[in-house]
Amino acid sequence: MSDGIVFADRLLDLLGGHRVTAALYTAVELGVVESLAAGERTVTEVANECSTHAPSTDRLLIALVALGICQSAGPNRYRLTDMGACLANDANHSLRNWALFEGKMLSRSWMGLADSVRSGRTAAELVGAEGGRYGQMHRDPEAASVFDAAMANMTRLVARDLIAAGDFNSAGRILDVGGGAGTLLIEILRACPTTSGSILDLERCEAAARRAIAAAGMQSRASFLTADFFAGLPAGFDTLLLKNVLHNWDDEHCAVLLANCRSALIDAGRVVIAERFLPPRDSSSRSASTALGDLNMLRGPGGRERTEAAYCELVTSAGLHVAHLFPAGRYDLLIATR
Numbered sequence: 001m002s003d004g005i006v007f008a009d010r011l012l013d014l015l016g017g018h019r020v021t022a023a024l025y026t027a028v029e030l031g032v033v034e035s036l037a038a039g040e041r042t043v044t045e046v047a048n049e050c051s052t053h054a055p056s057t058d059r060l061l062i063a064l065v066a067l068g069i070c071q072s073a074g075p076n077r078y079r080l081t082d083m084g085a086c087l088a089n090d091a092n093h094s095l096r097n098w099a100l101f102e103g104k105m106l107s108r109s110w111m112g113l114a115d116s117v118r119s120g121r122t123a124a125e126l127v128g129a130e131g132g133r134y135g136q137m138h139r140d141p142e143a144a145s146v147f148d149a150a151m152a153n154m155t156r157l158v159a160r161d162l163i164a165a166g167d168f169n170s171a172g173r174i175l176d177v178g179g180g181a182g183t184l185l186i187e188i189l190r191a192c193p194t195t196s197g198s199i200l201d202l203e204r205c206e207a208a209a210r211r212a213i214a215a216a217g218m219q220s221r222a223s224f225l226t227a228d229f230f231a232g233l234p235a236g237f238d239t240l241l242l243k244n245v246l247h248n249w250d251d252e253h254c255a256v257l258l259a260n261c262r263s264a265l266i267d268a269g270r271v272v273i274a275e276r277f278l279p280p281r282d283s284s285s286r287s288a289s290t291a292l293g294d295l296n297m298l299r300g301p302g303g304r305e306r307t308e309a310a311y312c313e314l315v316t317s318a319g320l321h322v323a324h325l326f327p328a329g330r331y332d333l334l335i336a337t338r
């Protein structure tokens with residue numbers, strides 16, 4: 001019988017989880033990852049390129065080897081592993097911007113998680129910030145661009161699974177509601193050449209979305225609409241896409257947004273909701289990442305992660321019909337019709 005030492009041992013690793021985030025963030029922020037992305041380097045070369053203290057850089061690199069981000073390439077030489085390469089800016093599935101978001105913004109905000117659990121209020125509410133989390137971003141363009149770039153990383157990573165499950169080839173005009181800088185819409189248009197669409201989001205996303213549309217050469221098929229999705233949605237689209245939008249909001253706000261979707265939707269149209277469903281409370285399946293995502297919603301925008309049943313309830317309460325439910329890699333898709 002164990003005296004608990006095995007559990008205490010495991011717990012120590014969990015307790016130090018913030019160190020992992022900080023080491024990865026530091027490697028990205030200081031340019032260590034970009035230096036190694038250009039090729040194998042000695043410690044001195046990395047330190048020179050990054051203007052860092054060489055012996056301390058060596059200690060960071062040793063930790064990065066232990067975390068599977070780097071590997072030794074000979075005495076005092078390092079290279080990125082395949083996983084570490086995903087932290088580089090030009091990687092196919094880059095999570096560089098996500099690392100900056102976790103390290104720069106979320107880690108700091110999560111230090112106050114106890115205040116949110118104590119009060120049920122978000123970080124923005126606790127400091128009396130007008131307009132909630134997105135209002136704060138409107139006033140802090142630097143934080144907003146870190147957030148938008150991180151969302152673009154995450155969305156690009158999961159786009160292939162969402163597109164495969166979502167059957168967008170049968171769509172005509174798609175409205176990506178709360179589509180940020182347009183990453184998902186652009187990937188869908190690329191994969192489904194007969195479709196066109198618009199990204200609808202707040203003004204702060206306009207410049208990044210227009211740049212992304214131009215960079216993809218999609219000016220003739222994609223546009224950006226500045227609007228508040230709680231005030232109503234434009235008509236004329238057969239597919240309304242909501243990825244990682246509903247989880248930002250409480251049930252009352254979701255009801256308004258889904259009612260707006262219903263009003264704007266043409267008869268044969270559909271609403272495609274992409275979220276990560278929480279397992280039901282009585283299920284044995286556990287997803288730490290979705291459960292922690294739920295705390296992130298509590299602390300950040302003030303929404304919540306939901307079970308499949310809770311999403312179905314929201315959708316039917318708004319007068320929509322749940323037509324299909326599909327798993328889509330890390331995500332789940334709920335297709336609703338009128």
Ligand SMILES: C[S@@+](CC[C@H](N)C(=O)[O-])C[C@H]1O[C@@H](n2cnc3c(N)ncnc32)[C@H](O)[C@@H]1O
Nearest residue numbers: 134151155178179180201202227228229243244
């Ligand atoms: C979590 S992000 C998701 C972005 C994008 N759908 C994705 O998954 O990459 C939520 C988006 O909703 C937008 N948003 C928040 N409130 C909004 C509002 N009232 N009207 C329009 N867009 C809003 C935010 O600006 C943000 O881009």
